[in-house]
Amino acid sequence: MTSDSDATTDETPEPPVTPPAVPDWEKRFRAPRVGLPEWAQDAPDRSLFVSNATGTFEVYAWDRATGAQRQATDRPSGTTDCALSPDGEWIWWFSDTDGDEFGTWVRQPFAGGPDEPAAPGLEPAYPAGLAIGRDGTAVIGRSTDEDGSTLHVVRADGSPPTVVYRHRESAGVGDLSRDGTLIAVEHTEHGDAMHSSLRVLTLDGATVAELDDTRGGTEELGLAVLGFAPVPGDTRLLVGHQRRGRWEPIVWDVATGAQEELAIDLPGEVQAEWYPDGGALLLSHTFEARGELWRYDLAARECVRLDTPPGSVVEATPRPDGTVEYTWSSAAEPQTVRSTAGGIVLDPPGAKAPGSVPVEDVWVDGPGGRVHALAQRPVGHGDGPFPTIFEIHGGPAWHDSDTFAATPAAWLDHGFAVVRVNYRGSTGYGRAWTDALKHRIGLIELEDIAAVRDWAVSHGLADPARLVLSGSSWGGYLTLLGLGTQPEAWAVGLASVPVADYVASYEDEMEGLKALDRTLFGGTPQEVPELWEASSPLTYVDRVVAPVHIAAGVNDPRCPIRQIDNYVDRLAARGAVHEVYRYDAGHGSLVVEERIKQIRMDLEFALKHLPR
Numbered sequence: 223m224t225s226d227s228d229a230t231t232d233e234t235p236e237p238p239v240t241p242p243a244v245p246d247w248e249k250r251f252r253a254p255r256v257g258l259p260e261w262a263q264d265a266p267d268r269s270l271f272v273s274n275a276t277g278t279f280e281v282y283a284w285d286r287a288t289g290a291q292r293q294a295t296d297r298p299s300g301t302t303d304c305a306l307s308p309d310g311e312w313i314w315w316f317s318d319t320d321g322d323e324f325g326t327w328v329r330q331p332f333a334g335g336p337d338e339p340a341a342p343g344l345e346p347a348y349p350a351g352l353a354i355g356r357d358g359t360a361v362i363g364r365s366t367d368e369d370g371s372t373l374h375v376v377r378a379d380g381s382p383p384t385v386v387y388r389h390r391e392s393a394g395v396g397d398l399s400r401d402g403t404l405i406a407v408e409h410t411e412h413g414d415a416m417h418s419s420l421r422v423l424t425l426d427g428a429t430v431a432e433l434d435d436t437r438g439g440t441e442e443l444g445l446a447v448l449g450f451a452p453v454p455g456d457t458r459l460l461v462g463h464q465r466r467g468r469w470e471p472i473v474w475d476v477a478t479g480a481q482e483e484l485a486i487d488l489p490g491e492v493q494a495e496w497y498p499d500g501g502a503l504l505l506s507h508t509f510e511a512r513g514e515l516w517r518y519d520l521a522a523r524e525c526v527r528l529d530t531p532p533g534s535v536v537e538a539t540p541r542p543d544g545t546v547e548y549t550w551s552s553a554a555e556p557q558t559v560r561s562t563a564g565g566i567v568l569d570p571p572g573a574k575a576p577g578s579v580p581v582e583d584v585w586v587d588g589p590g591g592r593v594h595a596l597a598q599r600p601v602g603h604g605d606g607p608f609p610t611i612f613e614i615h616g617g618p619a620w621h622d623s624d625t626f627a628a629t630p631a632a633w634l635d636h637g638f639a640v641v642r643v644n645y646r647g648s649t650g651y652g653r654a655w656t657d658a659l660k661h662r663i664g665l666i667e668l669e670d671i672a673a674v675r676d677w678a679v680s681h682g683l684a685d686p687a688r689l690v691l692s693g694s695s696w697g698g699y700l701t702l703l704g705l706g707t708q709p710e711a712w713a714v715g716l717a718s719v720p721v722a723d724y725v726a727s728y729e730d731e732m733e734g735l736k737a738l739d740r741t742l743f744g745g746t747p748q749e750v751p752e753l754w755e756a757s758s759p760l761t762y763v764d765r766v767v768a769p770v771h772i773a774a775g776v777n778d779p780r781c782p783i784r785q786i787d788n789y790v791d792r793l794a795a796r797g798a799v800h801e802v803y804r805y806d807a808g809h810g811s812l813v814v815e816e817r818i819k820q821i822r823m824d825l826e827f828a829l830k831h832l833p834r
Contacts, residue, residue, distance in 0.1 A: 246576040247632035251818050252277075253575035256559055256568045258537040258549045259284060263400075263452065263498075264356065265310030266542050268332055270294070272302050275570055279812040281315055283332055284568075292334060300812025303349065306332075308356045314340055316349055321808025322777040323348055323732070327362060341376045343383050348732050348779070351395025355402035359425070361386075363395040367733050373407065375425050386427035392737045396420070396447025401454040404430060404476065406447045412439030415737040416619075416657065420445050420461065422476045431476040435463060442657055448493065453500040460494055460503070464653045469493065471503065473520070485523045491650055494518070497540045504540045508650050510583070511596060511623040515546060515562075528562055534625045551626035553581040553598065578631035581624050588673040590646050590658055590666065595674045596622055597683060598630060598640040608639040609832055610684035612671060616695030618647035619656060632821055636829070638690070639683050645670035663742050663757040664703045671700070672708065688832045691768075692716035692824070695781065695809065698772075699759065702789065705770060706762025714831050715770040716824045719781045719809050722772075722789035724758035730782035763792045769799035769831040773820050775807045801827060 244252075259269035267286040272279055281295040281304045294313050295301040303316035311332055318325035324347065327340040341362055350363030350371055358378030365371050371393035374383040387393060387407060392415050396406035403425065408418040412434070419434040435443035446462035448471060457477035462469050471494040473482040486492055490509025497504060497517075505516040505525070513535040515528040533552030540546050547567050551557035556575040559567040581596040600608060611633050615622045622642040630640040644651065645667040647659035659666040671691075678684035691712045693701045698720025705715040721727045725747045728739050740746055747754045755761050770793070774786045783804070793800045803823060811817055 247635045248818055250575040250628040250631055251814055254570035254572040256570050260306055262306045262310030263308040268310030270304055270306045274814055277814045299807055305352055307354050320777045323779050353395050353398035355398050357402055359402055361395050361398050361405050365734050392734045397449050399450040400452055408447055412436050414439050415741040417442055417444035451500045452496050452498055468652045498542045534623045552624050554578055556626045579634050586673050586677045588670045593670045593673055595643045600634045600637045603637040607682050607685040609688035610639040611690040611692050612641050614693030614697035614700050616697045618696045619649050621648040621650040641678055643671050643674045660742055661744055667700055668704050688713055690714045690828050694718035702759035705766045705768050706759055709765050709767045712768045714828050715768050718773040719775055719778055721781050723760040723785035724754055726785035726788055730784055732779045760789055771801045771827040773803045776804050777808045780809045
């Protein structure tokens with residue numbers, strides 16, 4: 223017989239199970255993030271912002287007067303496209319299906335309540351701009367394969383939407399004047415989808431003014447709507463132009479035709495928006511992969527730099543009290559939403575993202591001029607050379623900058639050096655650099671990447687036997703094209719939502735991208751077949767020797783799934799080493815765990831196939 227004490231002694235308790243530690247790279251993705259708040263013009267205490275606080279990027283309403291915040295949208299695939307009515311009463315958001323970008327605008331009360339169609343009578347389409355007036359009138363831009371571009375006026379009285387603009391080429395809503403009488407339209411009727419012209423219409427579609435720096439499509443000079451003056455009855459329109467070889471603003475009075483050039487002498491590209499009183503402009507200045515802010519006084523014609531930390535300001539907006547709210551980060555420090563008044567504007571609850579490694583600026587002589595790249599070295603992994611990932615940005619009209627990004631940080635944690643190249647075609651380095659890729663699509667960019675790759679190897683940063691080419695969207699396209707045209711250079715390829723078969727991609731993609739591709743190539747696949755063939759990864763698929771991992775969204779309207787399947791079938795037919803991951807979303811995912819899953823796949827694939 224066993225006593226109670228003996229029984230207790232014999233039953234040894236199980237030691238507590240310690241859950242595995244979450245690695246820093248996953249913490250960076252899971253850390254709550256918030257975007258720049260958008261505030262209502264006539265109710266500035268009411269704001270919207272986008273956050274991943276629930277694990278999926280969604281829209282949130284924020285009443286600054288009370289501090290109350292609430293989640294306004296909740297969809298499996300996430301939501302980011304949103305707007306707030308000027309009176310702050312209505313939240314508008316774009317409703318598509320599983321990330322396919324094809325849908326309609328819906329709205330809900332700011333204080334909460336059921337969603338309702340924002341524009342009854344309009345069929346689903348790809349969005350092409352939205353502007354909401356003070357009286358509830360809205361101007362909605364739509365794009366479809368059948369109709370091209372259409373702009374519709376939706377009045378608050380519930381009358382049927384009216385079409386005020388229609389054209390086969392790309393066009394979109396730029397802005398609605400403060401008094402709700404004028405619509406600014408960006409269009410490419412001249413056929414050059416890279417360089418827009420402007421037209422100002424009344425609400426019944428009558429033309430008030432035109433501005434066309436392309437001279438009917440004969441000059442490669444673009445214009446962009448930056449916004450009407452925020453004063454009722456003011457007919458000044460802030461416009462971005464490229465007349466001096468870079469983006470910078472002018473003020474155009476659409477009633478008189480007068481154009482006011484601004485006394486801005488900054489070396490990089492400049493975007494602008496109005497201060498709420500219409501007397502000054504907030505300038506966002508981008509130069510050599512960094513961003514900063516300036517205030518331009520229109521009467522005094524003077525620029526004053528606003529105090530922001532070293533790194534990059536990505537978005538900014540002035541408040542009625544004259545302060546400026548902005549998102550800031552650097553490669554080493556995660557993004558925060560700050561104010562020029564001091565302090566953090568929005569600080570989401572939860573663990574903060576771990577920091578990462580600063581970038582080093584690299585300038586390399588390339589075949590088309592000096593190429594700017596950003597390099598990062600892993601900490602605690604010796605002096606190199608390192609396995610190195612060339613993380614290629616999408617766009618192509620985009621550029622890598624000194625901002626915080628969880629993906630490069632994940633590779634650094636695993637002992638990789640990271641190199642990001644602002645190849646020809648990137649923004650931020652002037653119009654000639656951005657436009658240089660036309661007619662040799664993909665091949666131009668890869669020449670610049672190769673020049674930086676040679677620098678990285680010759681300077682002891684990169685191990686030539688362990689080079690990974692990686693990217694998403696246009697970066698994924700360049701990855702597949704690089705694996706086929708430079709097969710000896712790369713040990714592994716990682717392509718997410720890429721163009722793989724350019725002709726099939728053109729056949730299936732959204733209409734706006736078809737117009738852009740016709741501009742890039744100078745014609746359709748039928749008109750210039752040799753150019754499309756030279757730039758399509760499918761042309762070189764049989765030369766690919768590196769193992770390649772491809773991730774594809776089955777609902778992607780930009781890089782559709784059929785053309786990726788065509789490429790994968792060719793890889794499989796000859797037994798090439800490859801893996802394919804298809805997921806139920808569009809052009810990327812807004813779900814944090816899905817993004818972590820894909821990065822984990824990339825890491826495991828690279829580590830599996832790189833030589834030790």
